[in-house]
């Protein structure tokens with residue numbers, strides 16, 4: 001059974017920076033949860049950050065790849081550097097994905113850790129720019145396909161293709 005890494009906040013866990021969850025109502029996610037296929041994970045908490053915690057963004061909206069290469073930091077609105085915690089969380093997510101043989105992840109869109117299409121631009125004004133979060137960048141680098149919570153159907157299609165490589169030809 002193919003396991004799927006999923007942002008813990010999407011599964012109702014109150015792990016976000018503001019102490020809340022972002023519970024998904026997606027029927028397919030619910031079905032996968034009942035089947036025991038989902039591995040909920042919060043990179044920021046596993047990286048050592050508390051709940052609640054100050055909101056953080058990647059400086060310049062540079063994206064997770066820039067953080068992995070040391071070209072950009074992750075900062076709170078107050079200017080605290082939380083890059084190391086974000087990197088630790090990303091490494092922990094990759095280790096968890098590997099331990100479960102995960103090849104597909106469904107992570108919260110827009111997050112500086114979990115975003116897969118967009119991240120905030122680093123100015124704390126609520127504006128998003130195209131880019132990956134830090135965990136998403138590391139997972140993608142190691143062959144895990146990451147989809148946001150609005151793209152569960154695409155994730156399901158990817159899983160079907162992985163289960164049946166012939167279907168891709």
Ligand code: SF4
Nearest residue numbers: 007009042108111114
């Ligand atoms: S780091 Fe990811 S899993 Fe954790 S609260 Fe943020 S979006 Fe959710």
